[in-house]
Amino acid sequence: MSDSPTPPLRRTALHSTHHAHKARMVDFGGWDMPVQYSGLVAEHMAVRSGVGVFDVSHMGDIQLRGPNSLAAVQKLLMNDASKLQIGQAHYSAMLYENGTFVDDVVLHKLGENDYLIVINAGTREKDVQWVRKTIGGMGGLHITDVSDYYTQIAIQGPKAAATLQKLTGVDLSAIKNYWFTWGQVCGLHNVLIARTGYTGEDGFEIYIPSDEPTSARVWGEVLNAGAEFGILPCGLGARNTLRLESAMALYGHEISDTINVFEANLGRYCKLGREPEGGSDFIGRDALVKIQEAGGPTRKLVGLEMVDRGIGRDGYPVFDAAGNRIGEITSGSPAPFLKKNIALAYVPVAFTELGTDVFVEVRDQKVKAQVVPTPFYKKPKKAQPVAELHVPVS
Numbered sequence: 572m573s574d575s576p577t578p579p580l581r582r583t584a585l586h587s588t589h590h591a592h593k594a595r596m597v598d599f600g601g602w603d604m605p606v607q608y609s610g611l612v613a614e615h616m617a618v619r620s621g622v623g624v625f626d627v628s629h630m631g632d633i634q635l636r637g638p639n640s641l642a643a644v645q646k647l648l649m650n651d652a653s654k655l656q657i658g659q660a661h662y663s664a665m666l667y668e669n670g671t672f673v674d675d676v677v678l679h680k681l682g683e684n685d686y687l688i689v690i691n692a693g694t695r696e697k698d699v700q701w702v703r704k705t706i707g708g709m710g711g712l713h714i715t716d717v718s719d720y721y722t723q724i725a726i727q728g729p730k731a732a733a734t735l736q737k738l739t740g741v742d743l744s745a746i747k748n749y750w751f752t753w754g755q756v757c758g759l760h761n762v763l764i765a766r767t768g769y770t771g772e773d774g775f776e777i778y779i780p781s782d783e784p785t786s787a788r789v790w791g792e793v794l795n796a797g798a799e800f801g802i803l804p805c806g807l808g809a810r811n812t813l814r815l816e817s818a819m820a821l822y823g824h825e826i827s828d829t830i831n832v833f834e835a836n837l838g839r840y841c842k843l844g845r846e847p848e849g850g851s852d853f854i855g856r857d858a859l860v861k862i863q864e865a866g867g868p869t870r871k872l873v874g875l876e877m878v879d880r881g882i883g884r885d886g887y888p889v890f891d892a893a894g895n896r897i898g899e900i901t902s903g904s905p906a907p908f909l910k911k912n913i914a915l916a917y918v919p920v921a922f923t924e925l926g927t928d929v930f931v932e933v934r935d936q937k938v939k940a941q942v943v944p945t946p947f948y949k950k951p952k953k954a955q956p957v958a959e960l961h962v963p964v965s
Contacts, residue, residue, distance in 0.1 A: 600693030639711030666855030727774030771817025881938035
């Protein structure tokens with residue numbers, strides 16, 4: 572018997588556009604996606620210094636509607652959705668009973684009894700099945716997988732607002748970080764415009780109809796609008812180095828079904844003390860409480876900066892000074908903007924203090940690294956207008 576044929580890679584509505592840009596394409600979670608166009612470093616630097624545009628249409632979207640939608644969200648996700656206002660989003664996660672990750676998500680409150688959960692591309696089918704299995708039996712709830720309804724375009728960088736503002740009459744300065752609204756973009760009505768992203772920079776994600784002509788037209792108009800700022804189309808390679816500089820988790824690396832919330836340093840998004848909605852706490856809460864009561868996790872995620880020459884890559888082992896293997900790198904690469912070699916790694920709690928020296932095995936050589944604060948990169952704060960500065964009187 573022959574093995575069953577591998578299913579063809581899925582394509583976004585911008586697939587032909589990526590080929591027209593001569594993008595290098597790769598298989599990412601079953602999707603044929605651009606890893607780079609002009610080059611990873613150039614794309615990374617465009618986002619840090621100006622603006623870049625990404626096709627993130629491979630991400631999944633699940634809409635929950637109905638009078639029981641808040642109770643469903645509260646059972647499904649670890650953050651406290653009861654605090655969200657309409658037009659607000661927040662970071663959260665779906666957990667297994669043992670407190671490890673099904674996936675991390677961004678939850679948007681579209682209206683009363685109306686929520687949108689944005690999920691990762693590589694876990695899309697698994698996530699949809701988990702949602703249906705976990706809350707599908709609840710009454711007063713309608714679950715819709717709307718993933719294929721939208722082309723999702725991310726416009727990221729300090730010039731993202733100036734770029735997108737040319738294409739919409741919506742006052743983008745009124746949209747705060749992790750808030751969203753609807754408005755006309757490139758002549759399209761009722762486009763969801765969210766001040767969200769995965770780069771550590773200011774930026775927006777827009778959700779437009781997923782037909783190919785509309786998607787290609789909007790992509791082109793974004794590139795034209797950003798031309799004066801040196802906009803570049805950006806691939807998944809730059810998206811990865813940007814999120815690593817910002818120490819943002821990636822499923823299958825910093826978070827997975829073998830890593831719990833406290834190990835991943837994401838406890839600030841996990842609301843153990845919230846009021847149960849509809850008499851139900853979120854899945855995974857009890858296990859996390861037990862971990863907390865037992866003194867917390869035994870290992871934690873840390874940032875590493877390579878001290879000696881060498882690049883710590885995903886999966887490389889980490890050792891203590893005595894040569895004992897103590898952990899493993901989850902994500903590592905050169906940081907184009909910081910011009911350093913950085914990594915995220917899991918190590919025992921005893922090795923998490925800032926300044927601790929560890930050693931990464933790079934091509935059979937032990938290369939010295941140091942535990943450093945994360946995120947490695949923080950976007951510069953906007954300067955205050957001179958009129959708002961208050962000089963103390965001596």
